[in-house]
Amino acid sequence: MFSGLLIAVDILVVFAVLVFTLESNREGEPRAPKVGWAGVLFHLFLMPLIIFVPASRIPIGILFGIYVLFILVCLIPGKPNPKVLRGTMGHVVGDVKRVDERGIVFARVEGLKPGTEQYGRYYEMHPEHKAYDDRRREGGGFPVGPPGTVDNGYPPTVAMTEATFHMCFFMGDHAVAGSDPESSPHPLPPEQASEIIKNFTLHLGAALVGICKVNPLWSYSNRGEIHFDNWGEWGQEMPEPFPYAVVFATEMDYEHVVTAPHTPSLAESATQYSKGVYISTALAQWFSAMGYRAVAHHFFHYDLLPVPLAVDAGLGELGRLGYLMTGRLGPRVRVFATTTDMPLAPDKPVSIGADEFCQRCKKCAMSCPSRSIPLEGKVVHNGVEKWKLNEESCYEFWGKVGTDCAICMAVCPFSRPDTPMHRLVRWFVARSPAAKIIFPYLDNWIYGKKWHPRTVSSWLSYPKGKGRKEEVY
Numbered sequence: 001m002f003s004g005l006l007i008a009v010d011i012l013v014v015f016a017v018l019v020f021t022l023e024s025n026r027e028g029e030p031r032a033p034k035v036g037w038a039g040v041l042f043h044l045f046l047m048p049l050i051i052f053v054p055a056s057r058i059p060i061g062i063l064f065g066i067y068v069l070f071i072l073v074c075l076i077p078g079k080p081n082p083k084v085l086r087g088t089m090g091h092v093v094g095d096v097k098r099v100d101e102r103g104i105v106f107a108r109v110e111g112l113k114p115g116t117e118q119y120g121r122y123y124e125m126h127p128e129h130k131a132y133d134d135r136r137r138e139g140g141g142f143p144v145g146p147p148g149t150v151d152n153g154y155p156p157t158v159a160m161t162e163a164t165f166h167m168c169f170f171m172g173d174h175a176v177a178g179s180d181p182e183s184s185p186h187p188l189p190p191e192q193a194s195e196i197i198k199n200f201t202l203h204l205g206a207a208l209v210g211i212c213k214v215n216p217l218w219s220y221s222n223r224g225e226i227h228f229d230n231w232g233e234w235g236q237e238m239p240e241p242f243p244y245a246v247v248f249a250t251e252m253d254y255e256h257v258v259t260a261p262h263t264p265s266l267a268e269s270a271t272q273y274s275k276g277v278y279i280s281t282a283l284a285q286w287f288s289a290m291g292y293r294a295v296a297h298h299f300f301h302y303d304l305l306p307v308p309l310a311v312d313a314g315l316g317e318l319g320r321l322g323y324l325m326t327g328r329l330g331p332r333v334r335v336f337a338t339t340t341d342m343p344l345a346p347d348k349p350v351s352i353g354a355d356e357f358c359q360r361c362k363k364c365a366m367s368c369p370s371r372s373i374p375l376e377g378k379v380v381h382n383g384v385e386k387w388k389l390n391e392e393s394c395y396e397f398w399g400k401v402g403t404d405c406a407i408c409m410a411v412c413p414f415s416r417p418d419t420p421m422h423r424l425v426r427w428f429v430a431r432s433p434a435a436k437i438i439f440p441y442l443d444n445w446i447y448g449k450k451w452h453p454r455t456v457s458s459w460l461s462y463p464k465g466k467g468r469k470e471e472v473y
């Protein structure tokens with residue numbers, strides 16, 4: 001009877017580990033299938049022991065008991081993190097000054113041209129940025145320098161980047177959509193309007209969508225990034241944001257991302273940025289056609305910071321790597337928004353367990369080639385308690401490889417494909433205090449701690465360029 005029970009449990013374990021191993025193999029994981037096969041062999045080896053060596057049954061029974069205990073402990077639910085459930089305000093511990101868009105690296109290095117009035121004015125106000133910015137400008141082609149250096153500028157994937165990114169130029173100049181003065185608004189109950197607009201957003205190609213009331217703290221104070229030559233706007237105070245935001249994320253394709261920091265991951269960023277311009281602009285036009293005002297926030301037009309808005313709209317939490325961590329796709333997303341004065345029904349912030357998981361995992365920080373992600377705890381930056389990314393060293397690395405790197409996105413356990421196996425793990429992490437503690441260590445053991453780019457389908461493969469740090473990428 002006892003041996004029969006042990007054999008039944010052993011068969012179940014072999015089956016579960018085999019499924020995990022085959023899935024990991026299909027996902028191209030370098031280490032997990034080896035750990036999986038070792039697990040399968042070990043449990044197959046237990047079978048004859050259970051049958052032919054009675055003395056082995058007690059220790060094997062204890063081992064299986066530990067498995068069962070582990071699952072039971074992980075099934076005990078805990079309370080969601082109350083700070084996280086308050087959204088961004090749960091992390092505000094002091095005075096927050098609205099960010100001046102003129103100070104962000106993109107606006108400085110890419111926007112300010114030596115010899116122009118804005119260049120002179122900005123470095124008079126902030127001489128501390130001049131040395132870094134001039135150095136990056138000399139590197140050429142900010143933010144990524146000559147595209148695809150890491151792959152010797154491999155033409156097919158670099159051309160994919162340019163081709164899809166080019167769409168942003170066609171669509172990017174229509175971010176502001178006024179209401180039609182000829183027609184009066186078509187009011188809808190906020191719940192109905194929200195249901196329509198969220199489903200429309202998904203229909204247009206977004207992977208995740210939520211709605212929040214806009215917290216003006218997360219809007220820029222002054223315009224700094226100038227596209228389409230609107231230099232008259234530089235330095236102007238930003239208008240008061242509209243009160244509601246539809247915030248959405250598009251999915252970065254897994255196979256592209258796991259080539260990070262090589263050119264397919266850059267091509268995928270460009271694709272998603274162009275998709276974000278298309279969807280956010282279409283949403284703004286929908287609000288306009290309904291008789292309301294709206295503004296699209298995308299790569300060529302941000303009046304506000306989309307990530308805090310996404311947290312408040314219930315799309316996810318802020319992770320150690322400084323990106324949004326979503327429940328279904330982790331940080332493997334790009335985030336956009338459309339703000340409007342049409343009354344909508346806001347969603348609530350969510351706790352997916354990332355805050356606690358990130359405290360122990362640190363995989364992104366250990367894999368970051370420029371050491372831009374902190375290994376230590378959170379700090380208070382501009383009144384907000386968070387893990388503070390060093391943007392300047394991160395972008396400096398982009399310039400070296402000629403891509404937007406994305407190693408941190410690729411290595412994050414939350415980025416793995418949205419399959420039943422990974423969904424089950426995320427379900428445990430979101431609910432169980434024990435899983436939040438144990439799983440980060442288990443993940444490091446099974447999948448490894450450091451990042452290594454994966455092999456991809458032949459149409460996406462690329463030749464590796466010179467000067468790579470072999471041990472990293």
Ligand code: SF4
Binds near residue numbers: 369373407
């Ligand atoms: S993008 Fe690359 S360099 Fe930047 S933080 Fe992530 S891993 Fe580090």
Ligand code: SF4
Binds near residue numbers: 357358361364411414
């Ligand atoms: S890699 Fe780990 S520490 Fe970094 S964001 Fe993902 S879960 Fe958090």
